[in-house]
Amino acid sequence: EPEVTQTPSHQVTQMGQEVILRCVPISNHLYFYWYRQILGQKVEFLVSFYNNEISEKSEIFDDQFSVERPDGSNFTLKIRSTKLEDSAMYFCASSRGGRSSYNSPLHFGNGTRLTVT
Amino acid sequence: AQKITQTQPGMFVQEKEAVTLDCTYDTSDQSYGLFWYKQPSSGEMIFLIYQGSYDEQNATEGRYSLNFQKARKSANLVISASQLGDSAMYFCAMRDLNQAGTALIFGKGTTLSVSS
Numbered sequence: 001e002p003e004v005t006q007t008p009s010h011q012v013t014q015m016g017q018e019v020i021l022r023c024v025p026i027s028n029h030l031y032f033y034w035y036r037q038i039l040g041q042k043v044e045f046l047v048s049f050y051n052n053e054i055s056e057k058s059e060i061f062d063d064q065f066s067v068e069r070p071d072g073s074n075f076t077l078k079i080r081s082t083k084l085e086d087s088a089m090y091f092c093a094s095s096r097g098g099r100s101s102y103n104s105p106l107h108f109g110n111g112t113r114l115t116v117t
Numbered sequence: 118a119q120k121i122t123q124t125q126p127g128m129f130v131q132e133k134e135a136v137t138l139d140c141t142y143d144t145s146d147q148s149y150g151l152f153w154y155k156q157p158s159s160g161e162m163i164f165l166i167y168q169g170s171y172d173e174q175n176a177t178e179g180r181y182s183l184n185f186q187k188a189r190k191s192a193n194l195v196i197s198a199s200q201l202g203d204s205a206m207y208f209c210a211m212r213d214l215n216q217a218g219t220a221l222i223f224g225k226g227t228t229l230s231v232s233s
Contacts, residue, residue: 045220
């Protein structure tokens with residue numbers, strides 16, 4: 001069964017550094033998402049992406065964050081200058097497109113655990 | 118705005134028993150979907166079951182069923198015949214179905230512990 005893959009599984013960075021988290025969504029999916037989960041807590045929506053642009057974003061997704069689909073397969077989340085409070089698990093997800101897929105679930109990757117020191 | 122409430126931080130059940138995990142929601146949308154995900158200790162998010170707001174029948178997927186009560190705005194997950202492998206965090210989530218690609222909004226989750 002096709003799956004969403006995320007790399008790396010664990011990233012350690014120093015405060016103020018830039019990090020890029022990478023994701024390869026399921027190949028025939030059209031909608032891409034980033035979520036984060038601070039240890040053991042709620043899964044929080046960051047941003048959704050469709051047709052090479054952001055379609056929706058939350059208050060968490062401020063100017064420090066950006067997303068990109070640099071080629072036909074990768075989807076990246078960049079954090080420009082990391083803060084201690086950015087430490088969390090970051091999940092990438094994708095879902096199918098088309099009207100018949102409105103009720104389709106999001107398929108999640110296994111996450112990247114980001115630790116900011 | 119949409120909101121999901123899961124009031125049970127933790128639930129305990131013995132193997133082979135059934136357990137109900139509560140979920141209530143609030144939305145002004147007429148067309149919405151409710152989803153349940155399982156997150157084992159390994160961290161991945163596993164989709165379990167879906168219920169649409171216009172579905173007349175309660176959804177079922179193997180040992181999972183959804184007790185959907187639209188007037189009460191509740192979508193409780195029922196796990197029958199619990200197994201040790203069901204021990205995990207369970208998240209209720211919803212999304213607006215008026216357009217494709219809308220974000221899933223999650224509740225805070227319920228930790229289920231299954232004992233032998």
